[in-house]
Amino acid sequence: MPLIKSAIKEVRKNKKRRLRNLLAMNKLKLAIKQVRHAKNASAAREALAKVQPMIDRAVSKKLIRHGTGSRYKSRLTKFVNSIK
Numbered sequence: 001m002p003l004i005k006s007a008i009k010e011v012r013k014n015k016k017r018r019l020r021n022l023l024a025m026n027k028l029k030l031a032i033k034q035v036r037h038a039k040n041a042s043a044a045r046e047a048l049a050k051v052q053p054m055i056d057r058a059v060s061k062k063l064i065r066h067g068t069g070s071r072y073k074s075r076l077t078k079f080v081n082s083i084k
Contacts, residue, residue: 021063024058024061024063025058025063025064027054028051028054028055028058028063028064031047031050031051031054032051032072032076034047034051035047035048035051035076035079035080036076036079038083040083041080041083041084044079044080044083045080048076048077048080051076052073052076055069055072055073056069
């Protein structure tokens with residue numbers, strides 16, 4: 001455990017940030033799963049339209065890397081287009 005006052009505060013801040021990041025990542029993963037498990041093509045397209053801005057937001061907040069976000073969007077779009 002840290003002894004210096006500023007280090008103690010930093011531990012508190014890190015804990016809050018970690019929780020916020022975990023919640024955001026869980027939300028993103030759930031949205032991606034909804035695209036993957038959509039019942040039909042139209043439901044998948046709607047879910048994809050909701051998840052793409054979430055991925056962009058996660059990239060801009062540095063929750064995930066740019067390449068990872070691009071890969072998610074590309075693969076999800078490819079998946080949705082393959083559904084007939």
